[in-house]
Amino acid sequence: MPRLLIIEDEDAIRRVLKKILLDEEHNYDIDEAEDGLKGVDLIKKNNYDLVLCDIKMPKMDGLEVLSVCQKLNPELPVIMISGHGDLETAVETMRMGAFDYISKPPDLNRLLNTVRIALDHTQLALENKQLKKKVSRQFEMVGKSEELGRIKSMIDKVAPTEARVLITGQNGTGKELVAHWLHEKSERNKGPFIEVNCAAIPSELIESELFGHVKGAFTSANKDRAGKFEAANGGTIFLDEIGDMSLSAQAKVLRALQENRVQRVGSDKDIKVDVRVIAATNKDLKEEISEKRFREDLYHRLAVIIIHVPSLKDRRADIPELIQHFTEKIAKEQGTKPKVFDPEAISLMEKHNWTGNIRELRNVVERLIILGDHKITKEDVKTFVQIKRT
Numbered sequence: 001m002p003r004l005l006i007i008e009d010e011d012a013i014r015r016v017l018k019k020i021l022l023d024e025e026h027n028y029d030i031d032e033a034e035d036g037l038k039g040v041d042l043i044k045k046n047n048y049d050l051v052l053c054d055i056k057m058p059k060m061d062g063l064e065v066l067s068v069c070q071k072l073n074p075e076l077p078v079i080m081i082s083g084h085g086d087l088e089t090a091v092e093t094m095r096m097g098a099f100d101y102i103s104k105p106p107d108l109n110r111l112l113n114t115v116r117i118a119l120d121h122t123q124l125a126l127e128n129k130q131l132k133k134k135v136s137r138q139f140e141m142v143g144k145s146e147e148l149g150r151i152k153s154m155i156d157k158v159a160p161t162e163a164r165v166l167i168t169g170q171n172g173t174g175k176e177l178v179a180h181w182l183h184e185k186s187e188r189n190k191g192p193f194i195e196v197n198c199a200a201i202p203s204e205l206i207e208s209e210l211f212g213h214v215k216g217a218f219t220s221a222n223k224d225r226a227g228k229f230e231a232a233n234g235g236t237i238f239l240d241e242i243g244d245m246s247l248s249a250q251a252k253v254l255r256a257l258q259e260n261r262v263q264r265v266g267s268d269k270d271i272k273v274d275v276r277v278i279a280a281t282n283k284d285l286k287e288e289i290s291e292k293r294f295r296e297d298l299y300h301r302l303a304v305i306i307i308h309v310p311s312l313k314d315r316r317a318d319i320p321e322l323i324q325h326f327t328e329k330i331a332k333e334q335g336t337k338p339k340v341f342d343p344e345a346i347s348l349m350e351k352h353n354w355t356g357n358i359r360e361l362r363n364v365v366e367r368l369i370i371l372g373d374h375k376i377t378k379e380d381v382k383t384f385v386q387i388k389r390t
Contacts, residue, residue: 002119003029003046007039007053007065008081013104017052017081020108021115036060040068043076049122050115051078052102055089063093070097075125077118081106139180142325143318147310151178158305159185164257166302167280169309172359175280176240178307182278183236191235194228198249199241206249208265211256217266229262229273236276242302243283243294253277254298277302312354312361319350322358326365339369344378352385 004021008014014032021028031046033039037059043051051069055062062080069078077099082090090101099118102111141148158165159182167175176195183193201209208217212227228237239245245253256262257277261270279302288294312319323341331338345368354360364385372380 001027001029002049002122003031004115005031005033005039005042005046005048005051007033007036007051007057007062009034009054009057013054013081013106017106017111020106020111036062036065039065043069043072048076050118051076052081052115053078054081055093056083063089063096066093066096066098075122077121079114079118139177139184140325141174141177141181142322143315144321145315145317147315148318151307151309152181154305154307155181155185158182158307160187162276164276164302164304165278165307166285166299166305167278167307167309168285169280169282170311170357171282172357173309173311174358175282175309176238178309179236179238179240179278179280183238183276186236186276188235188276192232193236193238194232195238195240196228197240199244203246203249206246207252210249211252211262211264213265214267217264221266224264227262227264229256229275230271232275233273234275236278239277239279241281242279243281243285243288247293247295250295250298254295254301257298257301312357316350319361320346322361323349323365326362327369330366330369339372339374339376341368341376342378345376345381348378348381349385 006014006017008017011034014034018030018032021030031042031048033042036053036057039051039053040060042048051065053062053065066078066080069076074097078097080090080093080098080101081104082093082101083104090103093101099121100114102114141152155178165179165182167178169175179195180193183189196210198206208221208225208227210227210229212225212230213221215221215223239253252262256273256275259270260274261272263270285294285299285303289296289299323346327338327341349361349364356363367384368376368380371384
């Protein structure tokens, strides 16, 4: 049941508002406050879905109440109630973040429609927040090791900035998770996150993929097509395995970083883009530079901040928690009850030389869950996993 708060110093107006809302087909739980101070006190103590607030009140006026609401909960919709002479003030409340305003005496249909729309807005915001939490869990960074703690700390410092980040580390260590968290903790998190695997795209197509093309630019270009940089406008582009990018594409990426502009293949028209670039590689780019396979000027543009993701053998303390995480995740995917790993089985897996890192660990856990009994034992690990010690 939606919970509403009416803040109004006139008893008659409060009664009218409450009667209109209680006569509505929806059920509302309605609290009342006769002044702004009491209203703010109730907002601090309770979770409301909507506030209706008068503008002219003793002790604390509606503008002050609105300002407090914006600080306490910016997503809480506040509908202001104004007298005919308060129109300019009412408009000012809209600039301050009010959801809408209604003139006195309140029109029945206008009030009910505004309340319905505001509550729908609240519900949508809640669903979006829940969806975002699900997305965040999908890219959860699991573990409490010192190595992972340092990465999380660096993400917290770097994410709110516009600094470009180069993520290094072996395949399967979770470089893409770091990129996702940098985006989700940034000011751009409401914008798109566009991922490009540079190693998976043929060199002759990488420029078209990144920057788009115009019709007729090459044989199969049957229509204009926007590239990944345009798709990422206002958000983040993640260039995974950038060490595999061709030199010609590197030159265009460098220009995009320098000028915040791209050109579609076959066009000389500049397209302005606002994109944060995060790159990742499993290669030693300094060695690639010495071998003339990677541009040094592009490296310095990308590597403003370098985050190195350690291999799993360098963060063995996270293995038990990762096993538990994957066990629960796989059970949920398969619609089964999670299996239990014997402590001796976990201890043996901790000693394994995980050359495939977290990706290999996830595959091994799934294999053991499929082939093992309810309890995964040390013998199961010996049977189904070729343990290689460092």
